[in-house]
Structure formats: structure tokens, C-alpha cells
Amino acid sequence: MNDSDKPRKKSAFSRRGFLQGVGATGGALGTGILTQEEAQAQTAQGVITGETPITLTINGKPYKTTVEARNTLLDVLRNNLDLTAAKRVCDRGTCGACTVIMEGKAVYACTVLAIEAQGRKIETLEGLSTGNTRHPLIDAFVNNDAQQCGYCTPGFVMASKAMLDRTPSPTEQQVKEHLGGNLCRCGTYMGIRKAVVEASKQLKGGARA
């Protein structure tokens, strides 16, 4: 098993470090009710305010936008750039619904700061279809009914792509291990197992988009 292309809970941007860097009253991640009491005891001082223009390289294209230091890559994709394939579900690096590929590795976009993503090669699910051409994973997910409500599906497709980019012929066991960082609520795992294996065969057959 290749550890390096799995979404990692402990990235260079740990939750603790992230919150420290952002300021005492927390940022986009400080959404829980547990923070509200503490919030009331504090003023807004210590929060880094102000916006910075940045350029992100997404699916080979430059995107210019303006962000706050505390904005996650996920929120900037969804709110600033209208790239909404990556979903916000747990918002703290657990469920994988926001998985994108950065510099060839699957990452949770909710645990990456947008400003830190500058200069890096970012792939989102939107980049896997151009015109009528689709990455074989997309059709394999449909062929194997690897989706129900579909809200986790984009994250699974991107985590699967990150795996196949490095491990073109995974065994079913490897699929299970590599996709352990993504969660589905409707229960589509049976289809996903088959879809990834089917896509890997398609890719080897030269059908690659």
C-alpha cells in the first residue's frame, strides 16, 4: 500500500496550528457550539482581518480571487470560484467529501488554507470532464451504481483518481485501504469497490481521457 497518496488527517496544516495562526477567536473551522461560550467571553481582537489577492492554479487554469488568511481552500473553491463539486460535510478533515488533488496527492480541501495553496497544482472533479470526454472513473461510478444521494461521490472519485494515478492496478484490498479516508452515509461502498477496479481496467486499455 502506498501511504503517501491517501488523504491524511495530519497534514502540514494541523488543526491546532491552523487555529493559532488564524487568531484567538477561531476561523471557519470554529463552528461548533463548544466554541460559543468561549466566543462570548472574548472580543473579536486578535482576528486577522483584511483580504489578500491570490491566484490559484486549478485544473491547469489560473483563477484570481481575494481571500482572508483564514479561508480554507474548500470555502474559496465553493464560495469564491463556484467550483462546487467538492462538498463541505464535516469541515474538519474526517469525511473526505471535499477531497481534491494537490501536487498529485489527495488532500482534504477543508484542512488546506487557500493562501497556502498558491503556486500548487490543484485538481478538482470539474477538471475530469472536458466537453464530451470524461475520466473513466466517472462512467465506472455510474456503471456500478456507486452513488445514491451523491454528496460524497465527488470526494470518492477524486480519492480514487489520486490512487489510480499512483497505483494503476489496485487489488480490492488496496481499494479498501486507500479509500478509508472517505465516508458515505447512504451506503454505496459495494458499488465503489467495483467502480474503481473497472476504471483501472479501462485506463490500462487506453481509454484514458
Place this chain on the structure above:
Amino acid sequence: MPNYSWPEMKDRKVIGKGIKRADGIPKASGKAKYPSDLNPPNLLHAVFLTSPHAHAKVKSVDISAAENMKGVTAVRVISGPGTELQWAGTEVAVVAAEKESIARDAVKAIKVDYEVLPHVVREEDLSKVGNRARPAGEQVTGDPDAAFKEAGVVVSEGTYSIPVITHCCLEPHGQVIQWQGDQVRYWPSTQAVSSIAGDLGQNLKIPATQVHVQMDYMGGGFGSKFPSDRWGTEGAQLSKASGGRPVKLFLDRATELTIAGVRPSHHAQIRVGAKADGSIIAWESKSWSSGGFGGGGMAPIPYVFTKLPNFRLNHSAVSLNAGPQRAWRAPNHPQASFLTCVALEDLAAKLKMDPLELFLKNIQYTVRPDTYKSQLAKAAEIIGWKQNFRPRWEQKGSIRRSLGIGIATWGGAGHASTARTTINPDGSVLVECGTQDLGVGTRTILGQVAAETWGLPYEAVTVRIGDNKLPASGNSGGSTTVGGVCSATRKSSVNALEKLFEAVAPSLNVPPDQLEAIDGKIRVKGNPDKGMSWKQACQKLGTASITETGANDPRNTLGLNTGGASGIQMADVSVDMETGRVKMNKFVSVQDCGLIVNPRLTESQIFGAMIMSCCAALVEERVMDQNTGRVLNADMEFYKLAGIADIGDLVVHLDITPEHDKRGIIGIGEPPAVPGVAAIANAVANAVGVRVPQVPLTPRHVLAAIAKNGRNA
């Protein structure tokens, strides 16, 4: 009246086929826009301030600092001074702002003074809940006291618990909403496209006709997304207060898991009495449950074995300062199946009897003995009961393996629904229905039913759903959607086809009732060469399209749909006696479901229900903290769901037979979600050698049961 009945099984070309889901590509390519993905121009973001206290009275709310923040467009107090709050997470105030980060800052600038009141948030120990338990009265059938005292009766006793779990929809509750002038545009994540406008309108005091609801996709509901809720009302009010700009208000994950709905817990002390041959003669239970402040109703126990001759039931509802219950896929049935099936398997163990034999021995006490008998046999065959079942008293070693049984029943007849179908002169066809696709494939099956009726390929039919301007259809709950929308589509498409026959008949010199639509042609019955293509037939319409409606009437379904589904699940697990870890090996579902419109989608839904049962049986529980009154695991790190490697191999057997098919369509959303926890809990007990009485079957609970009861070598 036209003949609406389903075509014979052997004649079907589209119904019964595993057509791929209609919205698969948009979903898998990320192009599907869920309500939470919508970014209309001038969008504002809204965030709730919620109560950190489980029970408190609001003394004051100061929103002045928030109102004065740059970028804030509206602040509303929801729970003003004097309001008594009954659970942590209750909405106190809400802010709309240009950006979500500004709204979050503004929420933190709101000052609330609370008078904190005493709370109770845990119910598993009934002796500690004080006056929070409300007895629901006693039910007695037969003479349980006399039966328990009969000579030779063996009595098995146990106390069992299944905890509160949440829906944990991946798309949280919420909506984008815009209240401009007298019109509201409403994009909710909902299970109730046709009815939610009325619900919201009532809260906003405007007519439902002024609320336009649209929803193409939604990210999971499982019973929790019917009403417009406070987020709907407050979102609309914020929009109005912000000059009619659209507002996005979705719950963050912590709030979602705290207030957006739970499945009630269930705890029960159960005694079952049987003769030495395993015939059950008496049942006695004292149960209690909580689904939040409103308490919790009794699960229907003894479950499925409802014809037991003697029983006594006592139940108490426990009111807690915790988020309220909502319908959760088969309300109260998984709990009832768990309590009943574990009590029966413990009785079997006490009698040193194979539990499968005990279930069969008492099958006449069930509602559908013949069906359950054949399903038990089928499930036993698939899972290899004879080879793989090990009784508790024979278990030894450090890795132990065995099987367990769970049982289910459900209604599932179709809800009231109207569909409208259109045949155009150019041959194009359309089905419209104000229903919703929760991810189960509703879009797809509507197209299948219409295509079958018109003798067209599936791809020829355009389907429109997810809009309350379309003909009204019921909420998606209780497995009622498939029967409702398919029957309505069948009737409306038959009605439209009759009109087409009338237009075509003169040119073929036959009466309209001599025509049939098959393989893309309209032709004379018994004379396949006499006819014309669908397109040529539609040209006879001149310039006027045909539009016909059809409705499913639940009081008179014409046999198109019905209720009453049975199911059996069996689990095969291994348990590591040193670590307490449970591993799923295999999990089998045998399910009857009447006429199956799309076996691929049906199978997916059953897989999903089984996987949800793996979650609930092995890892899932809401943990309340009595000190703070809060949910300790309102996140997805510690509110656990099973992952892709945790579920073993799943096998679905659909009981597709002419006999079942004749019953018409039966919904499949709930039935397979019922028996899984029971099956897994029984397999674990049989493997470990002793009952693990508390779900989820985490290492902690497994090891505690082993420590308490000891183990064989």
C-alpha cells in the same frame, strides 16, 4: 376505465430492467447542483448563534455590536428574553452577512445572558432520570403471570440497550432562499418538494402559491428533512430584511448533529418464557426510550411475533434536554427488531437450541408465517447456516466466529401522487411530477414506467421532478414514494396513450381499443404489420400536444401498489476475544418487495440499508455529557460511521417471483434498514459466547460483557 394494470412480467421491456440511474453522470462528474451548492448573484450567508446550555432561560440578548459590523445585513433574535431553552444547540439568534466569515464573527459579537437551569441528558439508567420518565401505561394480552408459572417453563431474562443515533445527512439541513416583494423563491434540501411551500407559507403567513420550491438534488434525508424548520423561516426573514437578497443558511456539522434530528434510543428488561421444545408462551418487557425533550414512544415489541399468546408491556418515555427526534428510516422498527430478536436468541441459547430452529418453531406467531419460513430458509442457504453457525456453548479460542438472525416487517404502499405526461406532435414525450429524488432513483423509475407504457426506449422519455409547480406528489417517507409516483405515472401515461390511439385510429381503420404501443410502433393488435412508427403516429396530432394526468389514490390503488414487506437478514461475524474487535465477514439480506421496477437501484438501496445497519450495530452512537449537557461527539471524528473496509461482503437476494410480482409495487426504503442491527448483535453474542447487551458493539462493550460473564478457553 382504461386498463392500468402492469404488463405481464414476460412482456416487460423496460420495467424490471436494471437501467442506470438517470442522474448518475451529473452526480459523478460534480456538475449536479445541490441546494448547498447554489451561488445566485448577491448571495448572503447566514449563521445561527445557538445555546451552549442544555436547559436555560434567556435573560438578555444584545445584538448591537453584531448589527454594526461591516458587511452584516441583518441580525434577528430568535429566542428573546424570557424564552426557556430545552436543549443545547437551540437557535438563539441569526446573522446574515456578505460573507460567511463575517457572519461567524458577528455571531460571536452577540452577547447573551442565560439563567442556567438543571438538565438531564442521559436516560440509560432509569433510576437517575427522576421525574423525567413518564409511564405510558400497561398493555396485557392473555395471562402472562399464569403462563410464566406453568410447569416446565424455561425463562430467559436480559436487559438490552440501543442508543440514540443521528441522521448525519452529509448535506446538512438548510436552504438558499429569497423573499422579494410577495414572492419567495426557495431551494431547500428536502424530502417534501410539494408540501414544504405550505409549511413555510404558514410560518411566514403568506399563501403557499407565493412560494416557489425547486430542488434537483439533495444530499440525504433519511426521514429528517420534511419541515421547513427554523432555518427556512429565518432564512426568509433575513432575506426580506436584507432588501430581498438571496440568503444561504445551512447548519454547520456540529449543529446538524445536535439539533437536526435523532433516532430514539431503546432500553428494555425482557423476560421470555418457553416450553422445553422452544414454543414461546409468554413475554414480559419493561422498556424506556428517549428521543429528546418530547420523550420517545414504545417500539412495537414483541416485533413481528405479534401473535404470541401472553404478554405484558410497560413503557416509559424519558424527556431529556437533548435535540428532538425525527423520523429515522423505519421509525422504531430497528429498535423493535433488535429487542425482540436478541431476546429470542438468548432464549434459544438458554434452551441449548439452534436459534434458527427457535424462530421456525414459533413462526406461526408472525404476521406472514409462510413468507418468513421461506425467507429464513433462503437466507440460511446463502450464509451457510448449517456449516457456519456455532452455538455459544461450543465457542473457544481467541478469534471466534458465528451467525445471527434479524427479522423485519413494513408497510410501503404508495402515497397520494399525481403525474402529468405529455406526448408532442414531434414524438417527444415528457413526464412531470412534483416529487423528489433522495438518491434512490425516483427520476429513473418514472422514465421506465412511461417508456414501458408507450413502447418506447427508456432514453426517449424526459422526466421533470423537484418543483412545486408540477403536479403535487407526497413526501418521500415511509417507503411510499415508489408506489405512489409509479402508479401515478402509469395512469397518466395510459391516459395519454388512449388519446394518441384516438388520433391514430381513423387512419388505420380500426377502433382505438384495437391499437397497442410496442417497440416504437403503434400497431393493430394481432396484426403487427399494420401500424406506423411512434413518430408518424404523433404527427397525426397536428399542432396539439396531448397532456394527461393520472393520480395514485392510496384508498384505491387498483392493485398497482400495495404494502406489507417481509425481510430476513443474517450476519456472519468474527470477534477477537483479546481486543473486542468485531469483523463483518458476510451479511445477507433476503427481501420481498412486490413488483420491482429497477433491480439495480433496489439492490443499491438494500446495500445502503445494510451498511447503515453496520454503522448502527458497530460504531454509531450519540454521546451526551451530563456535566455540560452537550453532545460530546457532534463531529465526524467521534460520531463514527463505517468505512468502505468495515462492512464485509454483502449479499442481496430479491424475492422476484410471479407470486410477489402480482402484489404490485412495494416501497423498499425502510424494510431492509430494520433487521441488520439485530442480526449483527446476535452473531456477536453467538461468537463471543455471551450476550453483549449494549449496542454499538464496540470493543469497550464487547470486552465489558466478556469481563462480566467470563469466557471459555
